[in-house]
Amino acid sequence: MVARADTTTPPHGEAPDLTDWLNAVGQGRSESERAFIGKAMDCAQSAHRQQRRASGEPYFLHCLAVAEIVHHLKLDHEAVAAAILHDVVEDTDVTLDWVRKEFGENVARLVDGVTKMGRIGEMRENSDGKHRSRPSDSESIRKLLLAMAEDVRVVLIKLADRLHNMRTLRYLSEQRQQRIARDTLEIYAPLANRLGIWQVKWELEDLALRYLDPESYHRIASLLDGRRIDRERHIELVKSRLGAAFQAAGIKAEITGRPKHIYSIWRKMQRKSIDFHEIFDVQAVRVLVDSPGDCYAVLGIVHGLWQYVPNEFDDYVANPKSNNYRSLHTAVIGPEGKAVEVQIRSHEMHDHAELGIAAHWLYKEGAHFDSGFERKVVWLRQLLEWKEEEPSADEFVDRFKSESVEERVYVLTPQGRVIDMPAGATALDFAYHIHTDVGHRCRGVKVNGRIVPLTYELRTGEQVEVLTGRQAKPSRDWINPHLGYLKTSRARAKVRHWIKLQDRDINIAAGRSALERELHRLGLSNSHLDEVAVRLNFSDVDSLMAALGRGETQTGQVVSVLMHILEPEPETAAPLLVPNRRAARKRSPDDFRVLGVGNLLTNPARCCRPVPDDPIVGYITRGRGVTIHRKDCSSVLRLKEEDRDRLIDVEWGDSPDKVFPVHICITAFDRPGLLRDVSTILANDRISMLGVSTRTNTKDMIANMDLQAEVTDIAQLSRILDRIAQLSNVIEVRRKV
Ligand code: MN
Numbered sequence: 001m002v003a004r005a006d007t008t009t010p011p012h013g014e015a016p017d018l019t020d021w022l023n024a025v026g027q028g029r030s031e032s033e034r035a036f037i038g039k040a041m042d043c044a045q046s047a048h049r050q051q052r053r054a055s056g057e058p059y060f061l062h063c064l065a066v067a068e069i070v071h072h073l074k075l076d077h078e079a080v081a082a083a084i085l086h087d088v089v090e091d092t093d094v095t096l097d098w099v100r101k102e103f104g105e106n107v108a109r110l111v112d113g114v115t116k117m118g119r120i121g122e123m124r125e126n127s128d129g130k131h132r133s134r135p136s137d138s139e140s141i142r143k144l145l146l147a148m149a150e151d152v153r154v155v156l157i158k159l160a161d162r163l164h165n166m167r168t169l170r171y172l173s174e175q176r177q178q179r180i181a182r183d184t185l186e187i188y189a190p191l192a193n194r195l196g197i198w199q200v201k202w203e204l205e206d207l208a209l210r211y212l213d214p215e216s217y218h219r220i221a222s223l224l225d226g227r228r229i230d231r232e233r234h235i236e237l238v239k240s241r242l243g244a245a246f247q248a249a250g251i252k253a254e255i256t257g258r259p260k261h262i263y264s265i266w267r268k269m270q271r272k273s274i275d276f277h278e279i280f281d282v283q284a285v286r287v288l289v290d291s292p293g294d295c296y297a298v299l300g301i302v303h304g305l306w307q308y309v310p311n312e313f314d315d316y317v318a319n320p321k322s323n324n325y326r327s328l329h330t331a332v333i334g335p336e337g338k339a340v341e342v343q344i345r346s347h348e349m350h351d352h353a354e355l356g357i358a359a360h361w362l363y364k365e366g367a368h369f370d371s372g373f374e375r376k377v378v379w380l381r382q383l384l385e386w387k388e389e390e391p392s393a394d395e396f397v398d399r400f401k402s403e404s405v406e407e408r409v410y411v412l413t414p415q416g417r418v419i420d421m422p423a424g425a426t427a428l429d430f431a432y433h434i435h436t437d438v439g440h441r442c443r444g445v446k447v448n449g450r451i452v453p454l455t456y457e458l459r460t461g462e463q464v465e466v467l468t469g470r471q472a473k474p475s476r477d478w479i480n481p482h483l484g485y486l487k488t489s490r491a492r493a494k495v496r497h498w499i500k501l502q503d504r505d506i507n508i509a510a511g512r513s514a515l516e517r518e519l520h521r522l523g524l525s526n527s528h529l530d531e532v533a534v535r536l537n538f539s540d541v542d543s544l545m546a547a548l549g550r551g552e553t554q555t556g557q558v559v560s561v562l563m564h565i566l567e568p569e570p571e572t573a574a575p576l577l578v579p580n581r582r583a584a585r586k587r588s589p590d591d592f593r594v595l596g597v598g599n600l601l602t603n604p605a606r607c608c609r610p611v612p613d614d615p616i617v618g619y620i621t622r623g624r625g626v627t628i629h630r631k632d633c634s635s636v637l638r639l640k641e642e643d644r645d646r647l648i649d650v651e652w653g654d655s656p657d658k659v660f661p662v663h664i665c666i667t668a669f670d671r672p673g674l675l676r677d678v679s680t681i682l683a684n685d686r687i688s689m690l691g692v693s694t695r696t697n698t699k700d701m702i703a704n705m706d707l708q709a710e711v712t713d714i715a716q717l718s719r720i721l722d723r724i725a726q727l728s729n730v731i732e733v734r735r736k737v
Pocket of ligand 1: 062086087161
């Protein structure tokens, strides 16, 4: 049972006796765990000492109440401490670092998780509410909350927080009551259901209904109440008949009357459009037994005593629900001809049903949370099973088949709407996702209030705001896959479509300048374009340029056709890219790579003629580069001591099939880190840099970087030129011929 507000914490105003409270919550915990909780209690009390809730009671009592709910969910001492501290970072001067220092990494992580979840809720509360009616949105929010929480205890603490807030909702304005109650019903109760915590789910639902449909709530409550005497007498009769039958059969069983929840009755009335009096299973008993086998024995006895109602039997023991709920459900026409619903389950199944995911650890690990792996497994399974809950959401089910939850990111609009996008989606993708027009007019994007590049990769939980200009101005760069502006093909298609609709003249001009820029960069001439157009099936050069401008044809295609025209037989005529090695399977002595020095001129030594895979050593000669000797070469072994300084480490290069040396010129306003950024780009593409020289003009601070590298083909060259051009401060980058 989850604690009602009135179990330990007094209802209103007066503080509970803290020693009593600590004793209650410390039950079943070690001395040090109890002290840990006590310390959290002291901290929260002093941190919140100035604050009061809307009810007028000290804020600190809310912290205790939440912790008490968490305790009753049988969570560990870290979770209880985190529950006590769950509002300190957001609402007081206490920092997360301080929590980490005092209570350790785990508690800090839990508090941080709850704080972040709270911010999501706030964003929604501050929103205009216009976007919130769609059920898919609630689903996204729930998924967002789950995706954000690395540790399921965060969600449980958040649910406890919400439960206590619902219990004290009457102190808030009616408008906030409505909003919070609706969120509870749409988001938090389904979350509790997903995690299988029935007790929390029912209470959240009943409390929410009380504010959302007070009339029905009170009507059902008073009807339930009005028939209570009669019902209780009847339940007693059922219990005594069952008790006698179980005893006769030698089965140990615990029988309890079970209150039906107001919300579930209300739902049934709504769903079946029937009135209260027609709901026959308002009366219910629950039978708890020791083993699953006994469940079926009890079922047999129940069905033997009374006539069962067809279609009301469910076997969730053999077929557990997606959230692992296990129980037998049946309904019979009991004594006096009145229908009775009977639930039959073992004690263990019962704990699972009441505590949900929390019970999983209780049984598996004795309430300790040391098995991170197990937790993750359960967690993922729960996430994957989410789909069962929304059988109508076909799209979601389909999507789930092809990708897991972790391959999506959930971000929020400034209005608090959740947008669900593929992982890796950029800020610009987001703009296009909101609306095509927003994408076209996008000039900048803010993430959590900070301006970010359009290529910024979004992360779950971030709030994203698009800054738009008046006119649609998509850039042709946006569809260049090398530049990483757009990850989703849908957004790229939208940009391409927009470009296509532009004037033919504009497209011709854009195509021509794009091609010329590319040819210039790659050090190629713009001759033979007529022939290129013909080979690519265009009627003339202008049509080719227009297609380039529209993005239907890529400059890369033109370049590769041009290469074929200019270089019909790569082995003869002056080739445009000269391979510096043959595509040899066997490594030759050309394949030396000198470690740590760059590509110095190397020669195999004549004395020992090293062959690939011989252990080798380099000798720096005077003016003839490095000579490569075998390590056991006698002339190396006989070297004079003062000459040994000239020996350097070398190793056989790995021989790619074919690489081409190229010269790349970069012009940029000099800045620290520029060379590092350039070399990172090369390294990411596994390109070896053979040498680099930089000259900076101290007057205008313009740097000219001259870089030698080996590329595998012209497409790779084009790609890295694109990427280097994107670096900040770079003015121009091109191949030098
Ligand atoms: Mn709170």
